[in-house]
Amino acid sequence: MIKTITDDLAIVLAGEAGQGLQSIESILAQLLKVSGYNFFSASEFMSRVRGGANSTEIRVSAKRAAGFLDRIDILIPLHKESIAHLKKRITPETIVIGEEDKIGYPGMIDIQFTRMATELGGAVYANTVAAGFICGLLKIAEQECANFILEYFSRKSEEIRSRNLAAIKKGYAAGKGLSGIHISMGKNAAVKTDLLLSGSDAISLGALAGGCDYVCGYPMSPSTGVLEKMASYAKKFAIVVEQVEDEIGVVNMALGAWYAGARALVTTSGGGFALMCEGISLCGMIESPLVLHLAQRPGPATGLPTRTEQGDLDMVLHAGHGDFPRIILAPGTLAEGFALTQMAFNLSAKYQVPVFILTDQFFVDSRTNTPAFNAGDFKVEKHIVKTEKDYKRFSLTDNGISPRGIPGYGSGNVCVDSDEHDEDGRITEDLDLRVRMVDKRLKKFAAIGPAIIPPRLVGDGNFRTLVVCWGSTFNTVCEAVAALGEKDIAVLHFSWLFPFPDQAGAYLRKAANRIIVENNSSAQLARLIRQATGVAIERQVLKYNGLPFAVEEVQREIRKFI
């Protein structure tokens, strides 16, 4: 029986940590894109450096598709445990390809990646063989593959280069020659000029375009990617990148940096953020800008360090003692990841409030192609003033925003204080002034109002059923809803969470049937919605096993409610 795949192929690579799933993914990402295929990949892995059971989904499609699929069309297991690890996703439709003697899956197609590699000089080339095999299956131009491999290994020795070249060719031949699978997928030349980005890339490029010149952090999965990306830009873009002793130091250092005129980014995860709460409150009090990227993972505590969840919204909404304004963003796409991060710097500088960007492991570690965006469309807004002798950092203004000076720029002094203070920033016990200062800070809610990005409605404007989601689930939910093929259904996606977009109320009230989809166990956005609008969403699709939603799963769960 020949399996024919025409427009959407889900390949899953599985193996243990250290077997190099990532390198196969990297090679394929580039090659598929230059060949005009849409590419999407997502990885799930254990918190260990060697061993265990991990997998990477690679989705190749004719049309843009960046939702995560449950379905596995082709499984390439690199170790025996892969089968048990993925048993729930393997169906009779799944074609398993690999080393039969090692994997022992009944009915699998035997391809001896390792043996082929050994013949070429070493087992280490098995990954390249496997990548070549998939290229062959997809009938990517062989020359393209060869060129790419030489480029990819260009910094390695001649020997390594030529062996990889031989490996990709050998794999290619095996893939191309395989009967039993027929892939004929439409290509799209436009894809070639797309960007190919991970979520970490999008956030990091957004930070560059936001004028970020100081990054501090403390390593913590899944936020470390952004820290390392920014470090890789450090030289070219003159960015100070500092790994601090702990997260408390991180946030206080970032506030010091903004105070001195830098545009600092913090990147962390839930546990690290929990340690910063006092610092967030300081940010609120001294009305400092601060841009903080929080890549969520399942909690509580250490939880599942390398997995995904949307469980930190509640904490971020209320982090820090006392009342003060903040902005919370949660990009749903790479383009939003870029644009919102860029904007975050300007928003933060303008309103002098902390701006949080909530992503998660699924978002930062996934990679897909996306139409190129233009940095030229974005501007760095510094919002700082040269001070005069009598400069007052906290001058009381109509909208609550005081012109922000920087020490050393101008002749004034810039004084900020974590105690309640007067316009000059000096400690006060004047309780009437205290009230004016609280009011000043809270007034910024009104000032921010016009900047708020309303939630995005995708689908039928005359919806009866509204599927509500936020952040990283955008692509998967939209794809699932589209696949339902129902007429009166739409998705409402929030990428701006707080201050809560009032526009949401009308949409929510209009819907006869409301369903929330959240990658956490308690429907945190649903609570925020009820708090802000009074609308309760009782139909909840929640997932909290550490994995992202799959398109089929969302489809199935929503179906139950319509």
Place this chain on the structure above:
Amino acid sequence: MIKTITDDLAIVLAGEAGQGLQSIESILAQLLKVSGYNFFSASEFMSRVRGGANSTEIRVSAKRAAGFLDRIDILIPLHKESIAHLKKRITPETIVIGEEDKIGYPGMIDIQFTRMATELGGAVYANTVAAGFICGLLKIAEQECANFILEYFSRKSEEIRSRNLAAIKKGYAAGKGLSGIHISMGKNAAVKTDLLLSGSDAISLGALAGGCDYVCGYPMSPSTGVLEKMASYAKKFAIVVEQVEDEIGVVNMALGAWYAGARALVTTSGGGFALMCEGISLCGMIESPLVLHLAQRPGPATGLPTRTEQGDLDMVLHAGHGDFPRIILAPGTLAEGFALTQMAFNLSAKYQVPVFILTDQFFVDSRTNTPAFNAGDFKVEKHIVKTEKDYKRFSLTDNGISPRGIPGYGSGNVCVDSDEHDEDGRITEDLDLRVRMVDKRLKKFAAIGPAIIPPRLVGDGNFRTLVVCWGSTFNTVCEAVAALGEKDIAVLHFSWLFPFPDQAGAYLRKAANRIIVENNSSAQLARLIRQATGVAIERQVLKYNGLPFAVEEVQREIRKFI
């Protein structure tokens, strides 16, 4: 003109830090109570050790009354700045008594406390003279005063004792002899057997009765009182009291202590708590008990360190990353302060969740008489088991609660892990087990259900207007509402905030007119109510200048809404 006071007298002592307002208050508290008067005091002071302008209100009444009054019947300023400091509260009705040459307030009654004291051997006795003066005014039995003073200074030298005795007498004579004020207030012998407690006392005694044997903290106003009270009990009750290097150490130490079988109390304030958020999340993950007293003060950041606010509810509701259950209590009276703290230890041990007790500076630093409570009514419930060899700390049970073992007690091992874990407490990447473990933890919400204390309705059961409040404002709000003298109004007070008491919904929906009274700037309870019930409370009486609500003020503000 003679001013006659019959049933309620508000005396305010004012002066700078270091002038000993506290010692006058202490003497009066005892003497008034033993004389059969109801006593209430509340202090407001600046964050400094010397200087500034502080005041203490002392309320003497025939009927129990522990609301804070704006009104000042008698003002005793100990320094000139007192007048400016209290100018908003001084009215033509206010009788100002003190050293005219120093204070210079027109129409004041000149009593030369300092000169009298100096004549007796030193200005230091001026406080005792002033206390004696008030006793004289109130016509407390002179012998009672004399006896008390000897007792009060019993650990001091003979000279100091006799000089204070002379001082109290001299003051007494001056007070008794004063024409112009006639005080004839009903006494009540029952008061004599009352307890006389501050909020810190009530919390600390509750902790003793809860079986607390380990206290850790880091000094921070206004929570330090409880730390110091517990230290004063350390010897008699064999309590380990440890001042830790920082608040992160505090919470992790407390979790270690519970793990090893102790019953640990943490006491802190908002900024300290903000640093503990990661530890709170750990508590959620390892299902450890933890009792944490948070005495609130105005934020954000350092804010107004010695003043009062109810601004940390939001933070406590959502502290820590990830989802896990918690219990939040907020006593409204001293009796509740005692009982809820006692209960907190049992609740925490039983459900293995963190229990937070929210007070504030007004609550902990106020003092009043209250009917004696009986420790015999309370029992320490340990909820620990002796382990067997195959003991599993996180055994999956129907209600989510696993029997809690202690290392060294029994033959099993007790293993807890901040990562997601199996029943044995060992790290796992089994994602189905992850789901069961999340469900296990969240199931406790249901288990806790029956223990929830519904909000207390005070006033007309057939209310049309419902005044909603929480925590420390209870006495003031109830008194204000009673004073309105309206028929269809009631107070709904929450001392159990979370898990949110469902019973509240019916009360709230029944009300035609809902008013919330909160000592913060954003109506945090109102938000929680809307989130939990959908009911929005738009009529808000908020105060956030660092001072507690006054009865008259609440009355005035509520009047506007009815």
Place this chain on the structure above:
Amino acid sequence: MENIFDFKDKIDIAWCPGCGNHAIRQALLAALEELHLGREKVVLVSGIGQAAKMPHYIRTSFFNGLHGRGLPAATAIKACNPELTVIAVGGDGDMYGEGGNHFLHASRRNPDITLFVHDNMVYGLTKGQAAPTSRPGMETPVQVFGVFEKPLNPMALAISLDVPFVARVFCGDVGQTKEVMKKAMAHKGFALVDIFQPCLSFNKVNTFKWFKDNTAYLPDDHDPSDRAGAFKKSLEEEPFPLGILYESDRRSTFEENLEVYKKDRSPLYQREVDMKMVEAEIMAKR
């Protein structure tokens, strides 16, 4: 005979094959056995990191808490039940980075606990960033220009804090590692053993060979009771001295200082509050 602290069945250990942590585990298993400790009386306390996974691979009670926060928990556990043998274990990032303040102040308290720090000069679990003990020049994906901060010298630091047992070993020598572990556990008071441990996967500079080439056993005439002398010795680098640098019996322990054990030595969990006394305390407020 089986080691009671080891598992009967093969367990899945998440460390990389060849990682120095395996040797440390062997040494610890042997040390625990040779000290004849009861399995139910030992508590391992750790934070988060590769080293901090140790408790999962030893059969004792354990408290595997937060990154950097092992010491406060360990201190409290020992304080609440001095009958327990409490061992804290963590990585160089865990104990000297995130947890640095607790190290400082645990040293001041001097609880009778033992601290093993797996010093691989790198953040292993998070895949290769610099640790406080990383050597200058080491390039990582975060330290792209090479480490330039001065590495923490845990030996000098501990001696400055008068930690009463300060030692360093290299896990390549399992025998010495075990022996020093035993001495550290036997020592009454806070005992630090900094264990040089190669991280195969992320530290390509400080390899097994590097540690071997850059360490030297303390000379026999080293006097561990001489604090100033030990300090001077602790400043030596490449080779780094191995062995017990400093040992002192002058300090009383945290638990010894706790008033609650002055008359009654029973652990806290065995005690009951006397409600009559609470009652009396309440009534004293009349």
Place this chain on the structure above:
Amino acid sequence: MENIFDFKDKIDIAWCPGCGNHAIRQALLAALEELHLGREKVVLVSGIGQAAKMPHYIRTSFFNGLHGRGLPAATAIKACNPELTVIAVGGDGDMYGEGGNHFLHASRRNPDITLFVHDNMVYGLTKGQAAPTSRPGMETPVQVFGVFEKPLNPMALAISLDVPFVARVFCGDVGQTKEVMKKAMAHKGFALVDIFQPCLSFNKVNTFKWFKDNTAYLPDDHDPSDRAGAFKKSLEEEPFPLGILYESDRRSTFEENLEVYKKDRSPLYQREVDMKMVEAEIMAKR
């Protein structure tokens, strides 16, 4: 001539009359003036405590942040604008207690900032609990059985960390305090001055007289460049040595190590990102 760092009008200083902090303020005002610094180029950074109120009483820019968290902010401020003179100031609780970890790691970074710690051996602002430097036996409302933890020795600690300027003064000697302050500020790199300061209100043990009686100036022949010798000296107590215990010029500063200043010395706030370069970086992702 007026001191430009002082206020023209009388200001309300919240410290108790007679508190040692007033003398420290006088010394600091004089030191700032004598160094001829520009008022707009000086930034004081502090945490919370009595000592940490200092910035409010000096006319410079300041960042009065959180208890214990002065150093990370100060480090960043200097790193973002090396033209500024950055001085961190705090109490013994602030800097050695809550902020201990930042002290450890600021020492490793070696930013060119000066740290003044007002060491009154007590928590002043919170009314008299023990500080990390409190002497054993001191009773307080929390330490009811007396302090038994070993006091932190900031001098020994700093020397163990190779802080390149380590000094102690007593504010009773305003002259020496000022002189050492000036040297500390002039020193390129992280400079610690631990300032003995009596707290009249809450430390009844370590009074002005006690400090006077229990301190001794370093002998003229003290060699501050000898680290091991300085360490040995730093262990001396009652009398505690006063003066510059240790000074070294071997370490490069944090800012010197920052790549961003290797070609361009301008502070970060003056720079602009080149959007064309960002564009190119985006396009490189094609």
